[in-house]
Amino acid sequence: MRKPPEGLFARLLDGLTDTCTLVLDQDQRITYANLAFLKHFGLEWQRISRKPCSQLGTPFTSAQSERVGFCPTELGPYYPGRTILTREQDGRKLFYEVTFYRPSDDDAGPWTVCTFRDVTHRFNLESQLRRLDEMERSLIQASMDGIIVNDLLGNILTFNQGAARILGYSPDEVIGKLTVSQLYPPGVAHEIKQKIYSPEFTGPGMLENYETSVRRRDGTLVPIWLSARILHEGDREVGIVGFFRDLSERKRLEEDLLRSERLASLGKMVAHISHEIKNPLTTIGGFAGQLERLADLPDEARRKLKLIRQEVQRLEKFLGDLGTFTRATPARKVLSDMPVLIREVAELMEAGFKERGITFQLQAPENLDRFYFDPEQIRRVLINLFKNAQEAMPQGGTLTVGVELLQDQVCLTVADTGHGIPPEHLESLFTPFFSTKEGGTGLGLIICRGLIEQHQGTIEMDSEVNRGTTCIIHLPLGNTP
Secondary structure, three states: OOOOOOOHHHHHHHOOOOOEEEEEEOOOEEEEEOHHHHHHHOOOHHHHOOOEHHHHOOOEEOOOOOEEOOOOOOOOOOOOOOEEEEEEEOOEEEEEEEEEEOOOOOOOOOEEEEEEEEOHHHHHHHHHHHHHHHHHHHHHHHOOOEEEEEEOOOEEEEEOHHHHHHHOOOHHHHOOOOEHHHHOOOOHHHHHHHHHHOOOOOEOOEEEEEEEEEEOOOOOEEEEEEEEEEEEEOOEEEEEEEEEEEOHHHHHHHHHHHHHHHHHHHHHHHHHHHHHHHHHHHHHHHHHHHHHOOOOOOHHHHHHHHHHHHHHHHHHHHHHHHHHHHOOOOOOOEEEOHHHHHHHHHHHOHHHHHHHOEEEEEEOOOOOOOEEEOHHHHHHHHHHHHHHHHHHOOOOEEEEEEEEEEOOEEEEEEEOOOOOOOHHHHOOOOOOOOOOOOOOOOOHHHHHHHHHHOOOOEEEEEEEOOOEEEEEEEEEOOOOO
16 A cells, blocks of 8 residues: 655655645545645645545636535546636636546555646636737738738648638638649749749748739639738748739729720810811712702712712711710719600610511519619610610510619619620620621710719620620619719
């Protein structure tokens, strides 16, 4: 049978200043308490020696909010290897790492050693580190910029919500599953890594405000502004962190500004050219009309004069469209009824619809309230779109106009069942002077877009060859005069 600690062993235990030790016999009577135990808990050896452990009370609280004393409450392995108990003292909450064990080779040992280590400082530091880590993670996730951390093999370790918003992936789809090179066009990730290490840019180990592009989940490219740093643990490189910002909106604004500047310059030139051309055109058209009305004019001459007059009219229309294209006229918004305006335009073009065998349909809610828009500008947009649809259905078809209320905006769709537009032409529809029609000026849709933008709205086209084309317009209801 082993004896309770005494002699050298007792002196060793008394030398443990950070570990409070209590030794109990088989009846859980106190046979030994080291100096750290007595001092920490404010006890005297003469008062507790040979007394039952239970008389020391229940100063601790377990993780299950149960009151716990110094004594083990069960036989066998009383607690896991690391059990945390708490107690209150002078308004402070103290944390203890507690262990109960028998220093024998079997479960029938005669005495039990109880150790109590005050880990309050360590626990508070760990809690503080956890809070800081959580705060850091929250800041990373709350950032509007995309933040990606990858190891030296390119495996993605961190992918915040900003990156998810820009790239269209969820973090679960990326972390541990994709490498950072898969988020860039081919070769771009390698090029960026070379620039990070190169001293030619910001300096070795970093890259500042580098303009490049990344690939969204749907395969489209988005321009970004990228900054990157090499991460270290001591002297060892462990990965790279990248911060990037979506430049799509800035690019759009730059393009709009450049377009406006170009249009201003073009407008001055067009105004001068139109003035110089219109007068001769008026004279040519007038004389052609007079000659065409002569009674004894040969048929061939009459036909040629008619062609001259038609071409003059086409040039005059082109000059008019060109002037509209280069001169943005502010919308004059009044409280108007969209379905009524659509019916008026349809009636205006009814003869052309019947001639080509086109059926017109209007789908609009009966209770749609009037809202503010410029009826004359929207009328021009509808006439242009209806003419395009009419020309796309030379053998007949259906023109369907839909009006739908979507929260704070009105969605207007103009859909035909015509020959459609090839995919390679779809992206160029709003390019000046591009036209899929023979003899077209390529300004109609450009003018429509300008008029819709005067209403702070959007316009886009969707088409499928041999199935038809749909124009989708969104007008905000918040428009006021």
